[in-house]
Amino acid sequence: MGEALLKVADVTKTFADVTALSTVSVDFNAGEVVGLVGGNGAGKTTLLRLLCGLYQPSTGTVRGIVDENPVDIHKMREHVGVVPEATGLYARLTAWENIRYHSRLNGIDDDMAWTRTERFAKLLNFDQDLHRSTRGFSRGMRQKTALLRALSHGPKILLLDEPTGGLDVTSARMVRKLVRKLGDEGGTVIYSTHNLAEAQQVCDRIVIIHNGTLRADGSPAELISSTGCDDLEEAYVALTEDVSRIDSPAENEGRIARAWRRLLTRGGDSSD
Amino acid sequence: MGVILLTKSPSHFSRILVVTKKELVDFIRDWRTVLAMILVPLMIFPAIFIALPLFLQGEAAEMSSYELTIEVQGELPNDLNSHFEGRNLIIIETDLLVNGTLSEPGTDAVRLNAGGIENIHAILRLRQVDSNASQSWYYAILSDSTDELSLEAKTRTLDAVLTWEREVINATLAENNLTYAEAWDPIHWDGDQADADVASGGDLAAMGLAMFIPLVVAMWTTTAAIQPSIDLTAGERERGTMEALLCTPTARSDLLFGKWLAVATVACVSVLGQMAGLLFAVNFLTGGGLEAPSVSTTGVLLLLLSVILFAIFVVAIELAVAVRAHSVREAGSILGPMVLIFIGPTLFAQFVNLQGIEAWWFVLPVFNITLAMREALMGIYDPVHIILWLSTSLAYAIAAIWWASKQFNREDLVESLS
Numbered sequence: 098m099g100e101a102l103l104k105v106a107d108v109t110k111t112f113a114d115v116t117a118l119s120t121v122s123v124d125f126n127a128g129e130v131v132g133l134v135g136g137n138g139a140g141k142t143t144l145l146r147l148l149c150g151l152y153q154p155s156t157g158t159v160r161g162i163v164d165e166n167p168v169d170i171h172k173m174r175e176h177v178g179v180v181p182e183a184t185g186l187y188a189r190l191t192a193w194e195n196i197r198y199h200s201r202l203n204g205i206d207d208d209m210a211w212t213r214t215e216r217f218a219k220l221l222n223f224d225q226d227l228h229r230s231t232r233g234f235s236r237g238m239r240q241k242t243a244l245l246r247a248l249s250h251g252p253k254i255l256l257l258d259e260p261t262g263g264l265d266v267t268s269a270r271m272v273r274k275l276v277r278k279l280g281d282e283g284g285t286v287i288y289s290t291h292n293l294a295e296a297q298q299v300c301d302r303i304v305i306i307h308n309g310t311l312r313a314d315g316s317p318a319e320l321i322s323s324t325g326c327d328d329l330e331e332a333y334v335a336l337t338e339d340v341s342r343i344d345s346p347a348e349n350e351g352r353i354a355r356a357w358r359r360l361l362t363r364g365g366d367s368s369d
Numbered sequence: 370m371g372v373i374l375l376t377k378s379p380s381h382f383s384r385i386l387v388v389t390k391k392e393l394v395d396f397i398r399d400w401r402t403v404l405a406m407i408l409v410p411l412m413i414f415p416a417i418f419i420a421l422p423l424f425l426q427g428e429a430a431e432m433s434s435y436e437l438t439i440e441v442q443g444e445l446p447n448d449l450n451s452h453f454e455g456r457n458l459i460i461i462e463t464d465l466l467v468n469g470t471l472s473e474p475g476t477d478a479v480r481l482n483a484g485g486i487e488n489i490h491a492i493l494r495l496r497q498v499d500s501n502a503s504q505s506w507y508y509a510i511l512s513d514s515t516d517e518l519s520l521e522a523k524t525r526t527l528d529a530v531l532t533w534e535r536e537v538i539n540a541t542l543a544e545n546n547l548t549y550a551e552a553w554d555p556i557h558w559d560g561d562q563a564d565a566d567v568a569s570g571g572d573l574a575a576m577g578l579a580m581f582i583p584l585v586v587a588m589w590t591t592t593a594a595i596q597p598s599i600d601l602t603a604g605e606r607e608r609g610t611m612e613a614l615l616c617t618p619t620a621r622s623d624l625l626f627g628k629w630l631a632v633a634t635v636a637c638v639s640v641l642g643q644m645a646g647l648l649f650a651v652n653f654l655t656g657g658g659l660e661a662p663s664v665s666t667t668g669v670l671l672l673l674l675s676v677i678l679f680a681i682f683v684v685a686i687e688l689a690v691a692v693r694a695h696s697v698r699e700a701g702s703i704l705g706p707m708v709l710i711f712i713g714p715t716l717f718a719q720f721v722n723l724q725g726i727e728a729w730w731f732v733l734p735v736f737n738i739t740l741a742m743r744e745a746l747m748g749i750y751d752p753v754h755i756i757l758w759l760s761t762s763l764a765y766a767i768a769a770i771w772w773a774s775k776q777f778n779r780e781d782l783v784e785s786l787s
Contacts, residue, residue, distance in 0.1 A: 149616050151783050171618075175378065179616035183609025189398040190391075201387045202617040204379040243613070 099127030101162055102254055102285055103148055103173070108157035110143055117143040118309045120157070125254070125287055130280035132300035133289040134333065140309040141289040142182065145256050148287065149179050173254075175203060178247030182258040184239045188232040192223075192242040195231060196249050203250035210249045217248050220278070221271050237268030244272065255279065255286045261295060273299050297329050307337040384619045388627020389634070392601060396635055406593055406635050410643035418650035433457065437522040438488055442466070443495035446504075448536060452529040458522070465494060471509035481513050490522035493530070503540040571663030577651075578662050579746035580719065583739040585643055586676055587715035590683050591708045593639035595701075597632040598687040603700040612783040625688070625777040629770075633684045640676070664746055671745040671755065678762040679738045683711060685769035692776040715739045723749060731757035734765050 103125040110118040118140045125131055125148075133141045146152045147159050150170040161173030186195050193214065200210035218224040223241045226234075231242060240260060247255055257276070261269040276286050276299050290296050296303050297317045305313040305320070313320055313336045317329050324332040379387075396402045436457050443465035453460055467475065471494040480487050492511040497504065508530060512523035535549075542552050550557065568576075605611040614624060664672070687704055694700035718739035721730060731737045737758040744754060 146783065151612065151615055152780060174616065175618040177616070179613065181609065181612045181616070183612060185608070185610040185613030187391075187395060187610060188608075189395050194394075198387070198391050199613070199617055201379075202384055202614075202619045204618075246613070 099129075100165065101126050102176075103287075104158075104160045104162065104167075105144070105147070106158045106160070108147060108154040108159060110140075110147060110152060111155045116309055118147070118306075121306070121309075121311045122157075123304055123311060123314060125285065127253070127285050128280075128283045129301045130276060130286040130288060130299055132296035132303045133287060133306060134291065134293065134296050134303050135306035136291055136337075139291075139306045141291075141306055142258055143309075144306065145179075145258050145287065145289055149177055149256055150174060175250070176253040177256060178250065178252035178254070179256045180240070180243045180247045180258060180260055182262065184243040186231045186234070186239055186242055189230070191228050191230050192234075192238075192245070193227040195242055196227075196246040199246045200249040205250045213251060214245050214249050217245055217275065220275055221245070236263045237265060240264060240268065240272065244275070253285060255284065257286065257288045259289055259291070261290070261292065269295075293329050293333055303329075305333060305336055312336045378618075381620065381623050384623045385627040385630060388619070388624055389630040392597075392628060392631035393634065396597065396631070402596065402635075405596065406639045407642055410589060410593070410639045411646045413643065414647040414650040415653070419653055432517070432521050435518060435521065437490040437518060437525065439522055439526055440489045440492045441495065442492060444497065445495065446506075446533075449495075449529065449533040452532050453526075456525045456529060458525060461489070465496060467494060471496060471507055472511075474511050477511055481511055481519065490516075490519045491526055493526050502537065503544060504537055569663060570660030574660050575662040575664050575746050575748070578664075579743045581647060582644070582672075582746060583715055583742040584719065585647065586640055586679065586742065587735070587739060588708075588712055589640045589643050590636050590676075590680055591687075591711040593636040594632050594680075594684045594687045595704045595708070597635050598684065598691045599694075599697055599700040599704065601628045601632065602688060602691040603694045603697045606695075606782065606784070607697055615783060621777050622774055625774055629681075629684055629688060629773070632688065633680050636680055636684060637676075662746070663748070665748060667750060668745045668748055671750075672742055675738050675741040675745065675758070675762070678759075678766050679735075681766040682734075682738075682762065682769050685766065685773040689769065689773035689776045692773070692779070692782070711735055718743075723747065726754075728753055728757060732761050734761070737761055 101124040105121055105123045105125075108118055108121045109116065121140075121144065133144060135141050143152065147154060148170070150159075150173070159170050160167045161170055161176070162168070163173065163176065186192075187198075190198070193211075196214050197207060197210060200214075201207070214227065215224055218227055218241075221241045221244070223238070223245070226238060231239065234242065240263075244257075244260065247257075255276075260272050260276070264272065273295060276288060279286055280299075280301065288296070288300060300317070302314070302316055303320060304311065313323070313332075315323065320332045320336070321327070321329055324335040326332040326335055396406070434457070436459060438459045438461060439453070440461045440463055442463050445460070445462050450460070467473070474481070477492055480489060481492065490512070494509045494511070496507045498507055499505070510523050510526050510530075513519040538552075539549055542549060566573075605614065615621065687707075690703055690707065691700040694703060714733070714735040718730075718736045721736075721740065723740070723744060726740070730740055731754045741754070741758040741762075744751070
């Protein structure tokens with residue numbers, strides 16, 4: 098694997114009285130597909146948002162590395178493509194217009210963006226739908242559009258927040274194949290999921306996050322062997338069993354959303 | 370992911386334009402926005418000033434086509450009877466059975482009330498009295514004000530009676546060797562009063578605009594900016610498009626300025642459309658005789674400057690409030706009543722005398738812009754006033770943008786309650 102592109106050092110992120118991430122340190126290196134694995138509310142989305150600068154750490158640092166020089170995470174954005182969980186498409190624009198809008202904001206010439214978009218659209222069997230309005234798109238079509246949008250400016254790093262969530266088997270398979278292909282071509286992908294089989298299939302390395310803490314970091318084989326388990330699922334259970342934790346999984350689910358809701362209803366500012 | 374495609378980092382300005390262009394395309398493709406922001410403002414004054422009078426004329430013509438029945442109680446003089454002709458009335462003559470006041474309906478009320486079986490729409494009571502005039506009468510018209518036909522019958526009868534009365538007055542005056550003008554208008558304005566006004570048609574047009582323009586600008590800028598402000602902020606949060614947008618390398622301030630420019634453009638087009646509709650309607654009503662308002666180049670420049678500063682101020686505040694809102698519904702419920710904060714002072718400022726006005730009026734937000742627009746249209750250029758409203762409006766606009774920018778940097782912008 099190559100040099101580190103993103104360095105997360107001792108990062109803690111709190112929302113009101115809830116700690117979403119606690120002293121997390123992890124590096125993301127060039128040319129690897131990394132799976133962020135954890136349950137709902139584990140802190141995966143928070144970490145992804147920290148990686149693209151949407152959130153600022155409460156303590157600790159998140160740094161990008163460009164040409165071996167550390168840069169502020171905001172400067173790193175032009176090298177990052179993001180597919181948020183909500184996909185975020187404009188319904189009155191076509192798929193291509195959505196993609197073009199973001200590529201223009203990234204400073205990419207339309208012809209260049211189109212060439213690249215068309216190439217990946219063919220891989221996703223989506224090239225015939227690029228000029229259709231996104232209103233009425235299925236979840237899979239929306240996900241493919243968001244993926245093409247994130248790739249249109251040729252980013253060094255791709256951040257995907259549960260990209261196969263809610264997709265049918267065929268669409269999910271296409272997305273996984275594309276991610277694997279990007280990884281094989283030397284791209285860096287950080288892939289959030291709670292699907293262990295998918296993570297094992299796609300990722301070179303898996304980072305397990307549980308209750309806002311980093312529990313494990315290694316290849317699927319390393320995780321299995323380090324726990325002495327037979328498969329990744331058992332290894333995951335072993336790594337996330339925590340007798341000392343206060344929150345039950347049910348309580349943990351959605352706790353960050355609840356914290357935001359409390360903040361939002363108070364109308365309080367957060368640092369940025 | 371291979372080759373990095375980044376060729377050059379776009380400037381802040383080009384990113385702002387990309388955002389603005391996209392937002393404008395988004396607006397244009399929404400027929401509701403086009404209807405609310407362009408067509409309604411363009412058509413509202415022509416509808417009020419042209420279509421409504423035409424409609425009322427049609428209704429009046431329809432009413433005049435009805436044949437109505439009048440019962441005349443008492444002796445009907447021939448000269449009055451002649452005035453009933455051509456009014457589509459059926460006259461039934463009966464005796465006057467009332468001894469007291471003619472306006473007391475008595476049992477005739479039942480006959481006239483809606484649903485009465487006699488189909489009489491109004492009753493004219495006449496009683497001749499002695500006097501020094503050629504003739505003198507008491508009269509009363511009984512009608513039902515809740516019945517449209519009865520009201521119409523009363524109007525036609527009254528019109529005939531008043532015409533007859535004028536003839537009686539003329540006859541009495543003639544017996545005394547007087548004309549109507551000599552008796553009723555001995556101190557007479559010679560010529561046309563309008564000719565004596567030294568103000569030109571252009572000055573009058575400018576004064577008329579000074580009464581309309583500030584109100585139109587204030588009302589329509591504030592109301593036109595609400596829906597787009599909400600759509601581009603709270604709406605984006607709700608639809609989940611904000612997170613993807615904030616992940617681009619575009620600075621949040623550039624995104625805000627791009628959105629602001631789009632909303633301001635829509636609001637300005639809306640205001641201009643409404644003004645064009647107003648001028649068209651007024652021109653139509655005056656038979657194309659409306660003179661171009663006499664406003665100097667300085668006045669036009671000051672007017673435009675005041676409109677722009679007002680738009681910057683209002684749109685920035687509305688964007689900031691909409692960003693703070695946690696949902697589209699909440700943003701709407703806050704911004705709707707907030708319009709009154711802008712319209713109230715504008716309405717108030719319309720009645721402030723510009724003659725000898727105190728300078729502090731030009732420091733108060735909203736008041737200052739309204740008064741500045743009035744002065745610009747009236748051709749009043751007081752350097753102290755101009756410096757005061759320009760500097761304070763600029764300060765308010767900068768403060769509003771700073772506040773909007775602060776709201777747009779909130780970390781919770783990617784989140785929404787929904």
